[in-house]
Structures are given as C-alpha cells and as structure tokens.
Amino acid sequence: MQDFAMSNSILVIGRIGQIGFELARGSWPAWATVDFVERDELDLARPDTVGRYVADMRPDFVVNAAAYTAVDQAESEPDMAFAVNRDGPAALADACRDIGAALVHFSTDYVFDGSKPGPYTEDDPINPLSVYGASKAAGDAAIAERLDRHVILRTSWVYSAIGRNFVKTMLRLGAERDKLGIVADQHGCPSAAADNAQAVIDIVAAIGEGRPHEFGTFNCCGTGATTWHGFARAIFDGAALRGLPIPQTVDQIATEAYPTPAARPRNSVLDCGKLARAYGIVAPAWRASLGRCLDELVPQPQPVAD
Numbered sequence: 001m002q003d004f005a006m007s008n009s010i011l012v013i014g015r016i017g018q019i020g021f022e023l024a025r026g027s028w029p030a031w032a033t034v035d036f037v038e039r040d041e042l043d044l045a046r047p048d049t050v051g052r053y054v055a056d057m058r059p060d061f062v063v064n065a066a067a068y069t070a071v072d073q074a075e076s077e078p079d080m081a082f083a084v085n086r087d088g089p090a091a092l093a094d095a096c097r098d099i100g101a102a103l104v105h106f107s108t109d110y111v112f113d114g115s116k117p118g119p120y121t122e123d124d125p126i127n128p129l130s131v132y133g134a135s136k137a138a139g140d141a142a143i144a145e146r147l148d149r150h151v152i153l154r155t156s157w158v159y160s161a162i163g164r165n166f167v168k169t170m171l172r173l174g175a176e177r178d179k180l181g182i183v184a185d186q187h188g189c190p191s192a193a194a195d196n197a198q199a200v201i202d203i204v205a206a207i208g209e210g211r212p213h214e215f216g217t218f219n220c221c222g223t224g225a226t227t228w229h230g231f232a233r234a235i236f237d238g239a240a241l242r243g244l245p246i247p248q249t250v251d252q253i254a255t256e257a258y259p260t261p262a263a264r265p266r267n268s269v270l271d272c273g274k275l276a277r278a279y280g281i282v283a284p285a286w287r288a289s290l291g292r293c294l295d296e297l298v299p300q301p302q303p304v305a306d
C-alpha cells in the first residue's frame with residue numbers, strides 16, 4: 001500500500017464522454033490533483049503518443065474513460081476498434097508500469113455471450129459476440145498481462161444527461177411517435193455514468209489513502225436488472241411524471257425484430273458482489289439513478305417566492 005501523500009496526481013483520459021464528463025464534475029478527495037486529457041493530445045489509436053504523454057505527466061493514477069464505443073460501427077471498422085480498445089490500453093498499461101502508476105479502466109458486459117442463465121461473475125468465461133466486445137476483451141487481457149496495479153471495471157447499459165444513450169434516444173422517440181417496439185428478450189443492468197464515476201473516485205481514494213483495496217477485474221453497474229423494454233417503460237414513466245410527451249403504446253419485441261450489425265448478449269446481468277466486498281461500493285438501484293438523470297434532463301420549474 002502507498003503513502004497517500006506520495007500518490008495524489010490523477011490523469012483522466014477522456015473528458016467529454018459520458019463517464020469522463022461525470023469524472024470532471026465529480027467530488028474528488030481534497031488531496032487529489034486531477035488532470036484531463038482528450039483525443040487531440042492523447043490519441044489511444046496512436047500508442048506512441050500514449051506512452052510519451054503518460055511518461056511526461058508521471059501521474060500516480062491513470063483513469064481511462066475513453067474508448068471506441070460505437071458498437072454497431074465497430075463491425076465495419078475492426079482495425080480502429082482494436083487500435084483504440086486494445087492497443088491504446090496496452091500502451092497505457094506499459095506506461096503505467098514504467099512509472100509505477102495504477103490504472104483504472106472500463107470494460108463491458110459485451111465480453112460475455114449471454115448464454116449463462118444467471119448473473120455473470122468476474123470469473124465466468126468470456127465469449128464476445130461482436131467486434132466491439134472482442135476489442136474490449138483484448139484490451140482487458142493486454143492490461144492484465146502488463147500491469148499488476150490495475151482495476152478494470154466492467155459496466156453495462158451506460159447513460160447520462162450528455163452524449164448518445166438509450167435514455168436520450170427514448171425521450172426523443174417518445175416525443176415523435178405514438179407507438180414503439182422495444183426489445184424485451186435482452187437482460188442487463190442500466191448504469192448511470194455518474195455512479196460509475198463515483199465508483200472510480202472511491203477506488204482511487206481507497207488506494208491513494210492506503211485503505212484496504214484490491215486490484216483486478218470487477219463488475220460495476222447499477223443495482224437491479226431489467227430488459228431494454230423494462231428500461232424504456234421506466235424512462236417513459238419518469239418522463240410522464242415530468243410532463244414530457246410519451247408514446248401511447250410500448251410493445252415488447254424480440255431481438256430478431258430489431259436486427260443490428262452487432263449481435264448483443266441475451267443476458268448480460270452482472271453480479272457486482274466482488275466490488276462490494278473489496279471496496280464497499282454498491283451502486284444505487286437503477287431506477288433511483290434514472291430518476292436523477294431525468295431530473296437533470298427535465299429541470300422542474302422552481303416555486304416562485306412571494
């Protein structure tokens with residue numbers, strides 16, 4: 001364990017993605033000096049820039065909130081997906097090892113094939129169905145091979161008030177259409193980017209302050225599970241409460257009725273017990289976090305004082 005006075009600088013890669021944005025407005029410990037870098041200065045697809053940047057900055061922690069996240073587009077751009085999601089993280093891990101830094105990195109539920117009947121634990125075998133899932137799995141393996149002091153957080157179904165995500169897509173479609181069909185045979189855990197960011201901050205704080213901690217791979221998503229249809233229903237319930245237009249009917253459809261270039265696992269529910277045991281981190285119930293995101297997206301009028 002480290003003396004926290006010796007480990008206070010944190011370099012976060014990605015500030016304008018969903019999780020990066022939440023890390024930028026998160027409450028870090030007072031001892032932490034947090035710097036953010038974006039693609040124009042550190043391009044994960046160019047490992048030479050990665051090593052040089054990290055070596056120059058010499059942070060105590062690197063948090064990688066950046067990735068190639070276009071799941072369907074990755075099917076036709078595998079080289080780019082692997083460059084950003086495997087080669088970039090491999091270079092990050094090399095650079096962290098060289099300077100003695102710890103690396104916190106995000107992975108995905110899409111490393112699994114969905115054939116398990118129950119929630120996935122960290123030890124279950126992976127078998128990605130998509131280029132995106134394979135590229136993320138390759139990045140995880142590259143980090144684990146190179147660097148002991150790593151924390152890989154596998155998250156799922158991420159949303160926030162910024163960026164492109166399912167919540168914002170549903171609100172847009174709900175305002176445009178009377179009837180929607182939403183996939184009801186894929187099961188997963190909606191995760192608020194704000195909760196993911198809080199988990200990162202808590203992990204960095206535990207390691208930096210020399211409190212009990214563990215390195216390795218951890219599932220990290222919202223508490224509770226649903227289907228895309230159940231998620232959509234909750235979004236529309238919340239939207240209606242906040243006065244937004246919603247569709248009259250939201251039908252349950254099968255995966256086959258909504259074909260996409262990339263295959264998705266039918267079950268990607270993640271068991272987050274390991275993160276709770278190692279760090280005491282338990283994300284809020286997914287519906288509660290969804291409510292907070294909707295509050296941010298749809299600010300309610302404030303009562304006018306007399």
Ligand SMILES: NC(=O)c1ccc[n+]([C@@H]2O[C@H](COP(=O)([O-])OP(=O)(O)OC[C@H]3O[C@@H](n4cnc5c(N)ncnc54)[C@H](OP(=O)(O)O)[C@@H]3O)[C@@H](O)[C@H]2O)c1
Nearest residue numbers: 017018019039043044045066067069106108155156157158
């Ligand atoms: N979104 C999900 O549902 C989901 C689910 C499971 C796991 N995850 C994982 O969670 C992490 C964060 O996801 P997110 O949803 O916050 O991502 P996001 O909103 O799509 O943001 C991705 C970020 O990565 C940056 N980026 C892309 N290519 C880059 C490159 N070559 N070099 C440097 N930066 C680059 C983007 O910058 P530009 O704006 O310049 O492109 C953007 O800031 C990722 O590791 C992702 O795989 C996400």
